[in-house]
Amino acid sequence: MATPRAKRDPILPAWRTALYALALMAVDAGVVAAQDQPATAEPLFRVDRINALIAILVFGTAVTLYTRWAKQGKPLYIRKLAGLDAIEEAVGRATEMGKPVLFIPGLQELDEIETIAGVSILGRVARITAQYETPLIVPVRYPLVLAAGQEVVEQAYREMGRSDAYNKDTVRYVAGDQMAFAATVNGMLMREKPAANIYMGAFFAESLVIAETGNAAGSIQIAGTARPEQLPFFIAACDYTLMGEELYAASAYLSHEPMLLGGLKGQDLFKILLVLVIIVGIVLMMFGAADTFLSWFTIT
Amino acid sequence: MRTTVPVAIAFVSGIIMLVSFFFRTEDNVFGDASQQLLIWSSIIGGFSFLLGAISIVRVNWRNVRLKKSGWGYNLLTVLAVFAMLVPALIKKGWLPESMAHLAGRDAGSIYDWIFIYVATPMSQTMFAVLAFYIASAAYRAFRARSAEATLLLITASLVMLWRVPMGEALLNSIHPGLPGWINTYVMSGINLSVQRGILLGAALGAASFSLRILLGIERTYMGRG
Numbered sequence: 001m002a003t004p005r006a007k008r009d010p011i012l013p014a015w016r017t018a019l020y021a022l023a024l025m026a027v028d029a030g031v032v033a034a035q036d037q038p039a040t041a042e043p044l045f046r047v048d049r050i051n052a053l054i055a056i057l058v059f060g061t062a063v064t065l066y067t068r069w070a071k072q073g074k075p076l077y078i079r080k081l082a083g084l085d086a087i088e089e090a091v092g093r094a095t096e097m098g099k100p101v102l103f104i105p106g107l108q109e110l111d112e113i114e115t116i117a118g119v120s121i122l123g124r125v126a127r128i129t130a131q132y133e134t135p136l137i138v139p140v141r142y143p144l145v146l147a148a149g150q151e152v153v154e155q156a157y158r159e160m161g162r163s164d165a166y167n168k169d170t171v172r173y174v175a176g177d178q179m180a181f182a183a184t185v186n187g188m189l190m191r192e193k194p195a196a197n198i199y200m201g202a203f204f205a206e207s208l209v210i211a212e213t214g215n216a217a218g219s220i221q222i223a224g225t226a227r228p229e230q231l232p233f234f235i236a237a238c239d240y241t242l243m244g245e246e247l248y249a250a251s252a253y254l255s256h257e258p259m260l261l262g263g264l265k266g267q268d269l270f271k272i273l274l275v276l277v278i279i280v281g282i283v284l285m286m287f288g289a290a291d292t293f294l295s296w297f298t299i300t
Numbered sequence: 301m302r303t304t305v306p307v308a309i310a311f312v313s314g315i316i317m318l319v320s321f322f323f324r325t326e327d328n329v330f331g332d333a334s335q336q337l338l339i340w341s342s343i344i345g346g347f348s349f350l351l352g353a354i355s356i357v358r359v360n361w362r363n364v365r366l367k368k369s370g371w372g373y374n375l376l377t378v379l380a381v382f383a384m385l386v387p388a389l390i391k392k393g394w395l396p397e398s399m400a401h402l403a404g405r406d407a408g409s410i411y412d413w414i415f416i417y418v419a420t421p422m423s424q425t426m427f428a429v430l431a432f433y434i435a436s437a438a439y440r441a442f443r444a445r446s447a448e449a450t451l452l453l454i455t456a457s458l459v460m461l462w463r464v465p466m467g468e469a470l471l472n473s474i475h476p477g478l479p480g481w482i483n484t485y486v487m488s489g490i491n492l493s494v495q496r497g498i499l500l501g502a503a504l505g506a507a508s509f510s511l512r513i514l515l516g517i518e519r520t521y522m523g524r525g
Binding site for chain 2: 042043044045046049052053056059060063064067109111113114116117119120123124126142143144146147148151152153154155156159169172173174175176177178179180182183187191205206208209211212213226228231232233235236237243244245246247248249251252255259260263264266267270271274
């Protein structure tokens with residue numbers, strides 16, 4: 001019997017070892033008679049994802065550092081976001097006109113980060129409506145968002161000392177179907193004529209249906225979404241639009257809390273690093289030497 | 301306590317999901333824990349639909365009771381909720397054999413009939429109305445009031461022409477390379493690079509927001525902070 005020989009398999013990554021077994025094949029019968037199943041010795045830790053771990057650690061360190069600096073009182077510059085500055089103005093307008101404010105925290109479930117961002121902004125908006133005693137309407141598409149939204153709005157009213165003004169039906173479940181939701185909201189927009197409509201979260205094809213109706217109803221409209229395909233619709237139909245990352249920055253921006261703003265600065269630092277990586281990648285690609293470099297940033 | 305416990309649950313759940321990404325999940329504690337969390341989330345989501353049903357009935361019924369403007373629509377909504385809910389919950393065995401097919405959610409049941417002949421066409425109608433909204437929004441967006449708006453109008457007109465066969469044929473007749481040029485430079489060039497820039501920022505924003513939640517810095521989603 002021949003002695004087993006170790007040989008490098010060019011298909012396998014360098015860190016992975018594999019044990020191969022030979023199989024005799026009966027061609028006529030079309031049957032594979034394998035003596036042993038090929039067994040690969042897979043490590044528990046996924047070394048192929050170590051690049052993602054390094055990225056998380058660098059990102060986490062940047063956020064933690066800036067949060068600590070913010071906690072120590074170091075001034076942090078955050079650029080002005082016109083859409084968020086306009087929220088208070090829009091609620092003020094609604095108060096003067098004696099009309100409600102309509103807020104939609106997107107059309108996704110609560111396990112979507114965009115919805116959580118929307119619910120966070122809802123808390124801030126509810127504080128302002130509680131302060132001005134302006135009616136707030138929050139139609140939602142999922143019952144879990146309903147529960148979270150009710151909790152957030154109730155807490156906001158409590159913190160502003162206006163528990164008595166809180167109405168449990170402020171946040172209401174209207175429909176589970178996307179277009180049924182859009183139809184219900186359109187009905188609300190045309191009947192109640194809110195003075196301000198705020199759309200923050202994940203939106204799909206209904207974005208324009210709702211935003212155009214709001215425009216026709218004469219409301220001030222502020223939208224925010226991280227979905228690039230819906231942004232043109234909101235830009236065309238709304239007065240202010242938060243694009244992409246601005247949606248996630250909104251709750252920190254509105255809170256003015258140094259610790260939350262520190263997180264934003266950490267994010268900016270990581271973005272600068274990412275831009276540098278992209279520039280290096282472009283240069284290497286121009287010289288045809290980017291293969292190894294690109295493999296460092298590929299997650300399997 | 302009202303803040304600490306939810307923050308702790310969010311932290312532990314987030315860490316389990318994060319750790320399970322870096323370990324092989326077959327037959328080990330990381331995989332089991334992350335799978336269990338996903339199952340719990342589905343179960344909680346299922347039960348929460350009861351909250352939704354209660355909310356929709358309460359809000360609409362109150363409007364009917366107070367005879368608020370448009371209360372007829374509210375009544376219709378309440379009736380629609382029960383028209384779909386009750387026949388779907390009735391067991392076939394509870395009804396005489398000639399009416400058994402009306403119960404449950406199988407083909408031919410009341411639930412199925414309402415879904416196919418009422419809910420779906422209405423939903424499709426709403427979707428179709430989108431075309432008119434696009435036209436009105438496009439009219440407003442493309443009014444050539446400034447240099448930028450004029451540029452947008454010209455670009456959008458070229459892209460819209462390129463997207464339909466007749467327009468593509470027209471562009472081809474002007475210059476055979478024009479459709480390819482629009483595809484290469486406008487759609488795959490300028491448009492895609494801007495979209496990727498927004499996506500990159502959004503992904504980082506989502507990661508930063510998640511990290512803030514995981515570390516308990518961001519508590520605004522609970523109405524606190």
